[in-house]
Amino acid sequence: MGTLLRSALRPLRRLGGLRGQAADVPLRGVRHGAAGLLYPGHIPTSPLQKALLAAGSAGMALYNPYRHDMVAVLGETTGLRALKVLRDQMRKDPEGAEILQKRPRISLSTLDLDKLRSLPEGSLGQEYLCFLDVNRVSPDTRAPTRFVDDEELAYVIQRYREIHDMLHTLLGMPTNILGEIVVKWFEAVQTGLPMCILGALFGPIRLSAQSLQVLVSELIPWAIQNGRRAPCVLNLYYERRWEQPLRALREELGITDPPTVHVRGLA
């Protein structure tokens, strides 16, 4: 009886792993502090914990769309395979490889706002600042990565989060619910992250019929087309391209002008 119970519990033990230690932690990168921490803010998690986190964060994000931290957690716990593909793609591209090496971060402390404001009208830097001002957002609201068990992949997902506002600027999409869904579709096609795909599919759930119609007939096809046509947007060293005119950058990426849509109740 005892041996039966013990053998029943063995898979439980494997699932649980050591108290909180991740199963396969690659031996790269600098170890920060206590055993197993690969980067500041890293929380090692077992496969069972990741599964529970993924399910819980998905449910909570649906239940309370204002829990952006849950969307971030969902992305981290489900995105391992997609992140590896993205990282390999970046390595093959010269600009992407440089980003992986230099690890630039976009935040209010790293951006030179005065310099950006002094740039000519129509440049990427100007348009980006304009976007931040008009929509009243800041690049500092991105949560730091915690549950990715590879330090390079943790940077990749952090970079993906930090260029989200850049994508809004590129695509010309506002930060209302429709704009966010369009950007999510673009990101889903570009990155293949399960979180983007889930967000793209479930985001429209709370929309009105009219918005849904506009979304499905015009905005989503446009987003998918541009997503497939454009090269990987993570390979762009945005910090070097502030002076580049936005129009020229859009041409380079093959991004066409967004369709003009008028939906009652949305700006």
Add this chain to the structure above:
Amino acid sequence: MATHRSRALWSRVMRSCRLPGFRSSWPRGPLGARHVSQEKQATETHFGFETVSEEEKGGKGDIAFRFLNYVHEQHKGKQKRQLRAQQNLSWEEIAKKYQSEEDPLGGSRVVVCDINKEMLKIGKQKARAQGHKAGKSYGLAWVLGDAEELPFDDDKFDVYTIAFGIRNVTHIDQALQEAHRVLKPGGRFLCLEFSQVNNPLISRLYDLYSFQVIPVLGEVIAGDWKSYQYLVESIRQFPSQEEFKEMIEDAGFEKVTYESLTSGIVAIHSGFKL
């Protein structure tokens, strides 16, 4: 400095949803508290209705409320019996007797003490919701204080209870000594706390739940992984039933006993100052 850090930690925990904390101790939380109050009721009948006051640690006051309700019931019962014993009272005199009762608790008082102001605030809200009022006349007082250095004189209390609080004290032995100091001779110390599980199967399941599920719940519901990781780790760090019994004896208590609940997930320790 350690107290300052634990103050900050508990303020952070209080700001998030209170539910996950309940889940980590459910169903032991409320059952354990009920068990402790029943234990204390036995004390009360042993010492009669002359219990002047009792102290409780733990700002939310669950045990305090049960005690007050119990004393109130007992007092009402005593009143009824007294009236029945007196014969030939007119209905006016009886009504006056009931109305003129100034102290519905017969002199019993409860002091609730906690290091965290937010906890005390919640406790006061709960008290108001249940109809108790603070102030001497109604027997309930709320005091901000540190278990390692209580703001009370020696030999003041009949009973000292602490539920799921002593594990968070930095110097447990100092808290035990303070408990001994403020109790009257004959007073009783009661402590409800997480303890060591004695059954290997339950222990395995309990560990799995504690380490795999609770921090995840903390993250999903409250957005706070770290506090709940700390919670489950602090539970494991707490001494076993026997070790804690010895610590209580070291502080000067006698006739120290313990009772494990739910295979030892929690335990109630009791000691007397004689």
